[in-house]
Amino acid sequence: MVLKIYGFNMSTCTRLVALICKEKEIPYELVTINLAKREQKNPEYLKIQPFGQIPYIDDDGFILYESRAIARYLIKKYTNQGTTGLVPTDPKKEALFEQAASIEVSHFNPHAGPLMFEKLFKVRGGGTTDEVKAAEHLKNLEAKLDVYEIILGKQKYLAGDEVTLADLQHLPYGSMLSLAKHGDVIEKRTNVARWWKDISNRPAWLAVKDGA
Template identity: 40%
Template sequence: MAPKVHGPLFSTATMRAFAVLQEKEVEFEAVPIDMRAGEHKKEPFLSLNPFGQVPAYEDGDLKLFESRAITAYVAYEYHGKGTELVYHDTKKMANVCVWLEVEAHHFDPIVSKLVFEQLIKPMFMNKEPDSAVVEENQKKLGDVLDVYEVRLSKSKYLGGDEFTLADLHHLPTMQYMMGTSTKAVFDARSHVSAWAKDILARPAWIKTLAMQKQA
Protein backbone atom coordinates (compact mmCIF):
# COMPACT_ATOMS: atom_id res chain seq x y z
CA MET A 1 0.00 0.00 0.00
CA ALA A 2 1.12 3.54 -0.73
CA PRO A 3 2.09 5.76 2.21
CA LYS A 4 -0.56 8.22 3.39
CA VAL A 5 -0.06 11.84 4.40
CA HIS A 6 -2.89 13.26 6.49
CA GLY A 7 -3.16 17.04 6.44
CA PRO A 8 -4.48 20.12 4.62
CA LEU A 9 -2.97 20.67 1.18
CA PHE A 10 -2.11 24.29 2.03
CA SER A 11 -0.41 23.60 5.38
CA THR A 12 3.31 24.40 5.26
CA ALA A 13 4.15 21.36 7.38
CA THR A 14 2.04 19.05 5.22
CA MET A 15 3.59 20.50 2.06
CA ARG A 16 7.01 19.63 3.48
CA ALA A 17 5.96 15.97 3.67
CA PHE A 18 4.50 16.05 0.17
CA ALA A 19 7.69 17.61 -1.20
CA VAL A 20 10.00 14.92 0.14
CA LEU A 21 7.82 12.17 -1.35
CA GLN A 22 7.78 13.96 -4.70
CA GLU A 23 11.58 14.29 -4.64
CA LYS A 24 11.91 10.57 -3.84
CA GLU A 25 9.42 9.69 -6.61
CA VAL A 26 7.27 7.73 -4.17
CA GLU A 27 3.57 7.33 -4.91
CA PHE A 28 1.45 8.36 -1.93
CA GLU A 29 -2.08 9.19 -0.92
CA ALA A 30 -2.94 12.66 0.38
CA VAL A 31 -5.71 12.47 2.98
CA PRO A 32 -7.26 15.93 3.48
CA ILE A 33 -7.94 17.11 7.04
CA ASP A 34 -10.47 19.90 7.61
CA MET A 35 -8.83 22.00 10.31
CA ARG A 36 -11.68 24.54 10.30
CA ALA A 37 -13.99 21.73 11.36
CA GLY A 38 -11.46 20.68 14.00
CA GLU A 39 -10.80 17.25 12.50
CA HIS A 40 -7.18 17.42 13.69
CA LYS A 41 -8.39 17.60 17.31
CA LYS A 42 -10.65 14.55 17.09
CA GLU A 43 -10.40 10.83 16.51
CA PRO A 44 -9.37 9.14 14.31
CA PHE A 45 -6.70 11.79 13.65
CA LEU A 46 -5.56 11.91 17.29
CA SER A 47 -4.62 8.23 17.07
CA LEU A 48 -2.08 9.30 14.43
CA ASN A 49 -0.87 12.48 16.13
CA PRO A 50 -1.78 12.83 19.81
CA PHE A 51 -0.82 16.52 19.74
CA GLY A 52 -3.55 17.24 17.21
CA GLN A 53 -1.22 18.90 14.72
CA VAL A 54 -0.69 18.18 11.03
CA PRO A 55 0.63 16.28 9.23
CA ALA A 56 0.47 12.63 10.20
CA TYR A 57 2.09 9.89 8.14
CA GLU A 58 1.24 6.23 7.69
CA ASP A 59 3.41 3.65 5.98
CA GLY A 60 1.96 0.22 6.67
CA ASP A 61 2.07 -0.24 10.45
CA LEU A 62 4.43 2.73 10.87
CA LYS A 63 2.79 5.94 12.07
CA LEU A 64 4.76 9.19 12.29
CA PHE A 65 4.11 12.83 13.06
CA GLU A 66 6.26 16.00 12.98
CA SER A 67 7.03 16.95 9.39
CA ARG A 68 10.81 17.02 9.77
CA ALA A 69 10.82 13.51 11.25
CA ILE A 70 8.70 12.39 8.31
CA THR A 71 11.09 13.87 5.76
CA ALA A 72 14.07 12.20 7.44
CA TYR A 73 12.32 8.82 7.42
CA VAL A 74 11.35 9.10 3.76
CA ALA A 75 14.84 10.23 2.73
CA TYR A 76 16.51 7.25 4.40
CA GLU A 77 13.80 4.64 3.73
CA TYR A 78 13.91 5.31 -0.02
CA HIS A 79 17.68 5.52 -0.34
CA GLY A 80 18.68 5.04 -3.97
CA LYS A 81 15.35 6.26 -5.33
CA GLY A 82 14.77 9.78 -6.70
CA THR A 83 16.83 12.61 -5.21
CA GLU A 84 19.12 11.44 -2.40
CA LEU A 85 18.47 14.41 -0.03
CA VAL A 86 20.84 13.06 2.62
CA TYR A 87 24.49 12.02 2.66
CA HIS A 88 25.86 8.72 3.90
CA ASP A 89 29.23 10.34 4.45
CA THR A 90 29.06 11.38 8.11
CA LYS A 91 31.05 14.61 7.72
CA LYS A 92 28.94 15.77 4.78
CA MET A 93 25.78 14.86 6.65
CA ALA A 94 26.99 16.78 9.69
CA ASN A 95 26.91 19.97 7.61
CA VAL A 96 23.39 19.16 6.44
CA CYS A 97 22.32 18.60 10.05
CA VAL A 98 23.63 22.03 11.04
CA TRP A 99 21.44 23.70 8.42
CA LEU A 100 18.47 21.53 9.29
CA GLU A 101 18.76 22.97 12.78
CA VAL A 102 19.20 26.49 11.43
CA GLU A 103 15.99 26.21 9.43
CA ALA A 104 14.03 24.84 12.39
CA HIS A 105 15.32 27.25 15.04
CA HIS A 106 16.33 30.44 13.24
CA PHE A 107 14.45 30.64 9.91
CA ASP A 108 11.09 28.98 10.51
CA PRO A 109 10.02 30.79 13.73
CA ILE A 110 10.46 34.16 12.02
CA VAL A 111 8.94 33.26 8.66
CA SER A 112 5.99 31.51 10.32
CA LYS A 113 5.11 34.81 12.03
CA LEU A 114 5.29 36.56 8.66
CA VAL A 115 3.07 33.92 7.06
CA PHE A 116 0.54 34.45 9.82
CA GLU A 117 0.57 38.24 9.57
CA GLN A 118 0.75 38.60 5.81
CA LEU A 119 -1.40 35.67 4.66
CA ILE A 120 -3.43 33.93 7.35
CA LYS A 121 -4.81 37.04 9.05
CA PRO A 122 -6.10 38.73 5.88
CA MET A 123 -7.25 35.54 4.13
CA PHE A 124 -8.83 33.58 6.98
CA MET A 125 -9.45 36.08 9.78
CA ASN A 126 -10.43 39.15 7.76
CA LYS A 127 -7.83 41.20 9.63
CA GLU A 128 -5.10 43.54 8.44
CA PRO A 129 -1.47 42.56 9.07
CA ASP A 130 0.19 44.29 12.00
CA SER A 131 2.75 46.42 10.15
CA ALA A 132 4.99 46.71 13.23
CA VAL A 133 5.14 42.93 13.61
CA VAL A 134 5.87 42.52 9.89
CA GLU A 135 8.63 45.12 9.96
CA GLU A 136 10.20 43.65 13.09
CA ASN A 137 10.26 40.12 11.69
CA GLN A 138 11.47 41.19 8.26
CA LYS A 139 14.45 42.78 9.99
CA LYS A 140 15.06 39.58 11.96
CA LEU A 141 14.77 37.56 8.75
CA GLY A 142 17.29 39.85 7.07
CA ASP A 143 19.79 39.13 9.84
CA VAL A 144 19.30 35.39 9.37
CA LEU A 145 19.57 35.64 5.59
CA ASP A 146 22.83 37.56 5.94
CA VAL A 147 24.26 34.36 7.40
CA TYR A 148 22.71 32.37 4.55
CA GLU A 149 24.26 34.76 2.03
CA VAL A 150 27.75 34.01 3.33
CA ARG A 151 27.10 30.28 3.30
CA LEU A 152 25.63 30.31 -0.20
CA SER A 153 28.58 32.27 -1.52
CA LYS A 154 30.64 29.16 -0.75
CA SER A 155 28.31 26.36 -1.85
CA LYS A 156 25.35 26.06 -4.21
CA TYR A 157 23.05 24.72 -1.49
CA LEU A 158 22.99 25.01 2.27
CA GLY A 159 24.31 21.53 3.00
CA GLY A 160 26.88 21.50 0.20
CA ASP A 161 26.80 21.35 -3.57
CA GLU A 162 23.74 19.09 -3.78
CA PHE A 163 20.10 19.72 -2.91
CA THR A 164 19.26 18.13 0.46
CA LEU A 165 16.63 18.17 3.18
CA ALA A 166 18.28 21.34 4.49
CA ASP A 167 17.03 23.17 1.41
CA LEU A 168 13.74 21.30 1.03
CA HIS A 169 12.56 22.23 4.51
CA HIS A 170 12.53 25.92 3.53
CA LEU A 171 10.23 25.49 0.53
CA PRO A 172 6.69 25.81 1.96
CA THR A 173 7.16 29.01 3.95
CA MET A 174 9.45 30.50 1.33
CA GLN A 175 6.84 29.85 -1.36
CA TYR A 176 4.27 31.84 0.57
CA MET A 177 6.73 34.68 1.20
CA MET A 178 7.30 35.13 -2.52
CA GLY A 179 3.80 36.59 -2.81
CA THR A 180 4.33 39.20 -0.09
CA SER A 181 6.53 42.23 0.58
CA THR A 182 8.95 39.88 2.36
CA LYS A 183 10.14 38.70 -1.06
CA ALA A 184 12.29 41.85 -1.14
CA VAL A 185 14.27 40.56 1.86
CA PHE A 186 15.31 37.53 -0.22
CA ASP A 187 15.88 39.54 -3.40
CA ALA A 188 18.23 41.95 -1.61
CA ARG A 189 20.82 39.18 -1.23
CA SER A 190 22.11 37.86 -4.54
CA HIS A 191 23.16 34.37 -3.46
CA VAL A 192 20.02 33.87 -1.37
CA SER A 193 17.87 35.08 -4.25
CA ALA A 194 19.53 32.71 -6.73
CA TRP A 195 19.17 29.80 -4.29
CA ALA A 196 15.50 30.57 -3.67
CA LYS A 197 14.73 30.73 -7.39
CA ASP A 198 16.58 27.47 -7.96
CA ILE A 199 14.83 25.39 -5.32
CA LEU A 200 11.39 26.88 -5.93
CA ALA A 201 11.67 25.81 -9.58
CA ARG A 202 12.41 22.15 -8.82
CA PRO A 203 10.04 19.78 -10.67
CA ALA A 204 9.14 17.98 -7.43
CA TRP A 205 8.10 21.26 -5.83
CA ILE A 206 6.07 22.24 -8.89
CA LYS A 207 4.25 18.90 -8.53
CA THR A 208 3.58 19.68 -4.87
CA LEU A 209 2.03 23.03 -5.79
CA ALA A 210 0.01 21.36 -8.54
CA MET A 211 -1.72 19.26 -5.88
CA GLN A 212 -3.24 22.46 -4.50
CA LYS A 213 -4.47 23.57 -7.90
CA GLN A 214 -6.03 20.18 -8.57
CA ALA A 215 -7.89 20.42 -5.26
Protein backbone atom coordinates in the same frame (compact mmCIF):
# COMPACT_ATOMS: atom_id res chain seq x y z
CA MET B 1 -0.38 -0.38 0.56
CA VAL B 2 0.19 3.12 -0.79
CA LEU B 3 1.57 5.67 1.66
CA LYS B 4 -1.18 7.82 3.15
CA ILE B 5 -0.60 11.43 4.14
CA TYR B 6 -3.21 12.83 6.50
CA GLY B 7 -3.10 16.57 6.03
CA PHE B 8 -4.34 19.53 4.00
CA ASN B 9 -3.15 20.17 0.46
CA MET B 10 -2.04 23.77 1.05
CA SER B 11 -0.50 23.42 4.49
CA THR B 12 3.24 24.11 4.63
CA CYS B 13 4.08 20.91 6.48
CA THR B 14 1.88 18.71 4.28
CA ARG B 15 3.53 20.11 1.16
CA LEU B 16 6.98 19.41 2.60
CA VAL B 17 6.09 15.74 3.00
CA ALA B 18 4.53 15.64 -0.48
CA LEU B 19 7.66 17.32 -1.88
CA ILE B 20 9.85 14.57 -0.50
CA CYS B 21 7.50 11.94 -1.89
CA LYS B 22 7.93 13.54 -5.31
CA GLU B 23 11.73 13.77 -4.94
CA LYS B 24 11.89 10.11 -3.91
CA GLU B 25 9.26 8.94 -6.43
CA ILE B 26 6.98 7.57 -3.69
CA PRO B 27 3.31 7.24 -4.63
CA TYR B 28 1.00 8.65 -1.97
CA GLU B 29 -2.63 9.26 -1.18
CA LEU B 30 -3.60 12.53 0.49
CA VAL B 31 -6.33 12.04 3.06
CA THR B 32 -7.73 15.53 3.62
CA ILE B 33 -8.12 16.80 7.16
CA ASN B 34 -10.55 19.71 7.17
CA LEU B 35 -8.83 22.43 9.20
CA ALA B 36 -11.83 24.77 8.93
CA LYS B 37 -13.89 22.17 10.76
CA ARG B 38 -10.95 21.57 13.15
CA GLU B 39 -10.92 17.88 12.35
CA GLN B 40 -7.34 17.78 13.60
CA LYS B 41 -8.71 18.40 17.11
CA ASN B 42 -11.26 15.58 17.03
CA PRO B 43 -10.75 12.94 19.74
CA GLU B 44 -10.16 10.20 17.16
CA TYR B 45 -7.48 12.27 15.45
CA LEU B 46 -5.82 13.15 18.76
CA LYS B 47 -5.42 9.46 19.51
CA ILE B 48 -3.01 9.34 16.58
CA GLN B 49 -1.51 12.85 16.62
CA PRO B 50 -1.77 14.03 20.26
CA PHE B 51 -0.74 17.60 19.41
CA GLY B 52 -3.66 17.96 17.00
CA GLN B 53 -1.52 19.06 14.06
CA ILE B 54 -0.99 17.97 10.47
CA PRO B 55 0.32 15.96 8.79
CA TYR B 56 0.93 12.42 9.86
CA ILE B 57 1.61 9.42 7.64
CA ASP B 58 0.39 5.85 7.67
CA ASP B 59 2.99 3.69 5.97
CA ASP B 60 1.30 0.29 5.93
CA GLY B 61 0.44 0.61 9.61
CA PHE B 62 3.53 2.58 10.67
CA ILE B 63 2.33 5.95 12.00
CA LEU B 64 4.63 8.95 12.11
CA TYR B 65 4.04 12.67 12.63
CA GLU B 66 6.20 15.85 12.49
CA SER B 67 6.96 16.76 8.89
CA ARG B 68 10.76 16.93 9.20
CA ALA B 69 10.85 13.52 10.90
CA ILE B 70 8.60 12.11 8.18
CA ALA B 71 10.87 13.57 5.49
CA ARG B 72 13.96 11.97 7.00
CA TYR B 73 12.21 8.63 7.40
CA LEU B 74 11.12 8.55 3.75
CA ILE B 75 14.55 9.63 2.51
CA LYS B 76 16.27 6.90 4.51
CA LYS B 77 13.72 4.20 3.69
CA TYR B 78 14.01 4.88 -0.05
CA THR B 79 17.75 5.62 -0.07
CA ASN B 80 18.45 4.51 -3.62
CA GLN B 81 15.16 5.66 -5.14
CA GLY B 82 14.60 9.03 -6.77
CA THR B 83 16.84 11.91 -5.71
CA THR B 84 19.77 10.59 -3.68
CA GLY B 85 21.90 12.35 -1.08
CA LEU B 86 19.14 14.44 0.50
CA VAL B 87 20.37 13.19 3.88
CA PRO B 88 24.08 12.35 3.45
CA THR B 89 25.60 9.29 5.12
CA ASP B 90 29.27 10.29 5.06
CA PRO B 91 30.00 11.48 8.65
CA LYS B 92 31.36 14.89 7.68
CA LYS B 93 28.73 15.54 5.04
CA GLU B 94 26.04 14.40 7.44
CA ALA B 95 27.36 16.78 10.11
CA LEU B 96 27.24 19.66 7.65
CA PHE B 97 23.71 18.63 6.70
CA GLU B 98 22.67 18.62 10.37
CA GLN B 99 24.20 22.08 10.74
CA ALA B 100 22.24 23.33 7.72
CA ALA B 101 19.01 21.71 8.92
CA SER B 102 19.48 23.41 12.28
CA ILE B 103 19.95 26.74 10.52
CA GLU B 104 16.50 26.42 8.93
CA VAL B 105 14.86 25.42 12.22
CA SER B 106 16.65 28.01 14.37
CA HIS B 107 17.13 31.00 12.09
CA PHE B 108 14.67 30.90 9.18
CA ASN B 109 11.49 29.24 10.34
CA PRO B 110 11.09 31.21 13.63
CA HIS B 111 10.80 34.44 11.63
CA ALA B 112 9.37 33.38 8.25
CA GLY B 113 6.60 31.36 9.89
CA PRO B 114 5.28 34.08 12.21
CA LEU B 115 5.68 36.69 9.47
CA MET B 116 3.46 34.62 7.17
CA PHE B 117 1.01 34.12 10.03
CA GLU B 118 0.68 37.86 10.50
CA LYS B 119 0.60 38.82 6.82
CA LEU B 120 -1.37 35.92 5.32
CA PHE B 121 -2.89 33.30 7.62
CA LYS B 122 -4.30 35.77 10.12
CA VAL B 123 -5.93 37.86 7.40
CA ARG B 124 -7.37 34.81 5.63
CA GLY B 125 -8.94 33.81 8.94
CA GLY B 126 -10.66 37.18 9.24
CA GLY B 127 -8.14 38.77 11.58
CA THR B 128 -5.94 41.83 11.28
CA THR B 129 -2.18 41.92 10.86
CA ASP B 130 -0.24 43.15 13.85
CA GLU B 131 2.09 45.40 11.87
CA VAL B 132 4.50 45.86 14.78
CA LYS B 133 5.00 42.11 15.14
CA ALA B 134 5.24 41.67 11.37
CA ALA B 135 7.88 44.39 11.10
CA GLU B 136 9.92 42.81 13.87
CA HIS B 137 9.84 39.37 12.24
CA LEU B 138 10.74 40.90 8.88
CA LYS B 139 13.68 42.74 10.42
CA ASN B 140 14.94 39.55 12.05
CA LEU B 141 14.47 37.55 8.85
CA GLU B 142 16.45 40.16 6.91
CA ALA B 143 19.31 39.84 9.39
CA LYS B 144 19.33 36.05 9.10
CA LEU B 145 19.29 36.19 5.30
CA ASP B 146 22.31 38.49 5.40
CA VAL B 147 24.16 35.54 6.94
CA TYR B 148 22.69 33.19 4.33
CA GLU B 149 24.16 35.51 1.70
CA ILE B 150 27.63 34.97 3.17
CA ILE B 151 27.23 31.17 3.44
CA LEU B 152 25.83 30.84 -0.08
CA GLY B 153 28.63 32.99 -1.45
CA LYS B 154 31.02 30.17 -0.56
CA GLN B 155 28.99 27.15 -1.65
CA LYS B 156 26.01 26.24 -3.81
CA TYR B 157 23.71 25.00 -1.05
CA LEU B 158 23.48 25.35 2.71
CA ALA B 159 25.31 22.10 3.45
CA GLY B 160 27.84 22.29 0.63
CA ASP B 161 27.64 21.90 -3.13
CA GLU B 162 24.89 19.27 -3.19
CA VAL B 163 21.22 19.89 -2.44
CA THR B 164 19.88 18.37 0.78
CA LEU B 165 16.68 18.24 2.77
CA ALA B 166 17.97 21.29 4.66
CA ASP B 167 17.52 23.39 1.52
CA LEU B 168 14.15 21.90 0.62
CA GLN B 169 12.75 22.61 4.08
CA HIS B 170 12.77 26.31 3.20
CA LEU B 171 10.39 25.97 0.27
CA PRO B 172 6.90 25.97 1.88
CA TYR B 173 7.32 29.19 3.89
CA GLY B 174 9.83 30.79 1.55
CA SER B 175 7.44 30.48 -1.38
CA MET B 176 4.89 32.56 0.53
CA LEU B 177 7.16 35.58 0.91
CA SER B 178 6.21 36.92 -2.51
CA LEU B 179 2.51 36.43 -1.72
CA ALA B 180 3.03 38.65 1.33
CA LYS B 181 4.86 41.17 -0.90
CA HIS B 182 8.20 40.42 0.73
CA GLY B 183 9.81 38.53 -2.13
CA ASP B 184 12.48 41.24 -2.27
CA VAL B 185 14.16 39.84 0.84
CA ILE B 186 15.33 37.01 -1.40
CA GLU B 187 15.71 38.79 -4.72
CA LYS B 188 17.93 41.62 -3.45
CA ARG B 189 20.55 39.19 -2.15
CA THR B 190 22.52 37.81 -5.10
CA ASN B 191 23.59 34.50 -3.62
CA VAL B 192 20.30 33.86 -1.83
CA ALA B 193 18.41 34.67 -5.05
CA ARG B 194 20.56 32.24 -7.05
CA TRP B 195 20.01 29.48 -4.44
CA TRP B 196 16.29 30.18 -4.25
CA LYS B 197 15.84 30.10 -8.03
CA ASP B 198 17.58 26.73 -8.07
CA ILE B 199 15.56 24.99 -5.35
CA SER B 200 12.21 26.60 -6.16
CA ASN B 201 12.37 25.39 -9.76
CA ARG B 202 12.92 21.75 -8.92
CA PRO B 203 10.27 19.62 -10.66
CA ALA B 204 9.26 18.02 -7.36
CA TRP B 205 8.44 21.40 -5.83
CA LEU B 206 6.65 22.64 -8.94
CA ALA B 207 4.44 19.55 -8.65
CA VAL B 208 3.28 20.37 -5.10
CA LYS B 209 3.71 24.12 -4.65
CA ASP B 210 0.06 24.78 -5.47
CA GLY B 211 -1.21 21.81 -3.49
CA ALA B 212 0.05 18.45 -2.25
